[in-house]
Amino acid sequence: MPSSRLPLRTATTLAAGLTALTLAAAPVHALTAPAPETSATVIDHHDKGGAGQGSIAPLKGQAAGAPSALTASAQVTRSEAIARADYWVGKGLNYSWTGSYQGYRTDCSGYVSMGWKLSAPGLDTTSFVPSGVASWIGKGDLKPGDALLNDAAGANGHIVMFDHWTDSSQTSYVAYEFTGSGVHHRTIPYPYFSGYGTYKPVRNNSIVDDVVRRPSRVGVYHPANQTYYEGNNAGGTLGSAMYGNPGWTPITGDWDGDKVSSIGAYDPTTGKFYLSNDNGTTATTVTFGNPNWIPIAGDWNGDGRDTIGAYDPTTSTFYLTNDNTNTAVNVTYGSPGDRPIVGDWNGTGRDAIGVYHPATQTYYEGTITGTTLGSAKYGNPNWTPITGDWNADGITSIGAYDPTTSTFYLTNDNTNTANSFVYGSPGDLPLTGTW
Incomplete structure (x- = not known):
């Protein structure tokens, strides 16, 4: 997967199958700043x-x-x-x-x-x-x-x-x-x-002004009582809220562009999204896509605000909207059985699509035009894929959640585990966002 840490060496178009890419580390050059003069300096x-x-x-x-x-x-x-x-x-x-x-x-x-x-x-x-x-x-x-x-x-x-x-x-x-x-x-x-x-x-x-980036953090959703828990990437809880109805799918995003993620929910029986800006009151209700599609969210056009999208698992097709109403992009990407992932893979300020292939535990970072930027294998079978900018460097990295042990595994270089911790309870679903 390409980033300032793992530059892309080759690229390929994703067709019926998925081809892994060869990645290599890049040298880092740093300048040593000289020490400033002290107030004792004689000024003539x-x-x-x-x-x-x-x-x-x-x-x-x-x-x-x-x-x-x-x-x-x-x-x-x-x-x-x-x-x-x-x-x-x-x-x-x-x-x-x-x-x-x-x-x-x-x-x-x-x-x-x-x-x-x-x-x-x-x-x-x-x-x-x-x-x-x-x-x-x-x-x-x-x-x-x-x-x-x-x-x-x-x-x-x-x-x-x-x-x-x-x-x-x-x-x-x-x-x-x-x-x-x-x-x-x-x-x-x-x-x-x-x-x-x-x-x-x-x-x-x-x-x-310099962009002040907030690191992505994880959380969990407890289906039994429709409660969202926002975590701190160390096993602690920053906040919680109840929202939605039984059977709905949790989703998170920065719906109003305030740099803080809020919660939402998707009703798979009706294809309706319910988005909240204050983690409690429904701000927007949108019907988008068809029942049983997989909900996603991202900043597809770089305007600083997340909007929704949907993934049709039967055709491996992504549908993205910039205004929560009209389809701006639809693209076929991946293979049957893949799970959709989202992230800003190369630090452009815009989110793009990707897929996770459960059979090989391989993440594929794509573009909204259907080409592949990079890939990496991470985690074990039956773990749930997650993505986020864990170190606030502007580039999305991968991670995984082990539902049997409620353990999160986060990597900053798409290779080595940088942080792992237990959070949540058996049966919980993983969340990510900038809480």
């Missing part, structure tokens, strides 16, 4: 403010000094901007508005341009806002990856990348800056050291 005149900046090279047909159309930023997350800025700390770079490193000018604005992923060699302090790359913001809006800008020209201008406030008083902050004495990560009084011009908060228009 040479360590503050700008020290001259290079001009922006015009494109063909532009007037000299005009901002380049190529300076528009690619999307950059806040943590990425900070990591890029941090990489230059401790490199021993010399400040020079005619020099460069990694294609960017080795001056204050070239440094921040690099952190913001602007086109090399970077803008200067007079151009960030007029070019449309950045906009002025308020002090209270400052977040990691924003900046404090003195938009004067030449050596009178300067820009520093904001990291974080030193405390709740917001009288000083930790920032990254390139001055005449090199690249620093240090504490600066807000808005900047006195005597070096006027500084105002500014934001790259293409910076985005």
Whole structure:
């Protein structure tokens, strides 16, 4: 199964049978961040403010000094901007508005341009806002990856990348800056050291907040009293709720896009779904598919909200809807006797389909167009397949539930068991979600 841990080497289309894929581990490269400077660092005149900046090279047909159309930023997350800025700390770079490193000018604005992923060699302090790359913001809006800008020209201008406030008083902050004495990560009084011009908060228009991912957790459904139990992946219970009627099939999903899974139920005799946003009150009732199809749920279009789907086990056909009403996709995938599974197999932000083949305990990760991305064998006969993003890395992994011992087995690499624990009682059905 493909992921950042097990990259795909070969792919095949799923026809009447299922073909396993060859997988191999990928090397991991990490950068060691240098230690930040301490507050005891001596800061003299040479360590503050700008020290001259290079001009922006015009494109063909532009007037000299005009901002380049190529300076528009690619999307950059806040943590990425900070990591890029941090990489230059401790490199021993010399400040020079005619020099460069990694294609960017080795001056204050070239440094921040690099952190913001602007086109090399970077803008200067007079151009960030007029070019449309950045906009002025308020002090209270400052977040990691924003900046404090003195938009004067030449050596009178300067820009520093904001990291974080030193405390709740917001009288000083930790920032990254390139001055005449090199690249620093240090504490600066807000808005900047006195005597070096006027500084105002500014934001790259293409910076985005980091996605805060919630790990998937398991739970169980107790058919005898239609009770859902939300677990904590360690054998404990976070919450419980009664919902539905005897004989209904439990289902979970983030129906309203609040990043928290809620419960639901499917009546196999009528083909009706009952979805709750508060784990108690029916928010939506939907008839979709035919009686005795297998209910599924996922974020098929990446809008942050789970919608329903159904799997016809007699024809191995998936039916998916993006609005809980109309069929958006229907695709035949798998073989008779397979069980449907769902997950974001490659971190795209969209869920896709898959199947579990009980005869061989093999999981097959598919696409909504009916091709196979990867496969892995895991578990023992008669175990129930489950899927989830157990370590919150954005990629769905597999797992299994042993109904005879009420034991969950979770893997983060689709191979080795990362976590196993007993939860529930005999006869319970496994659940997964972001509780």
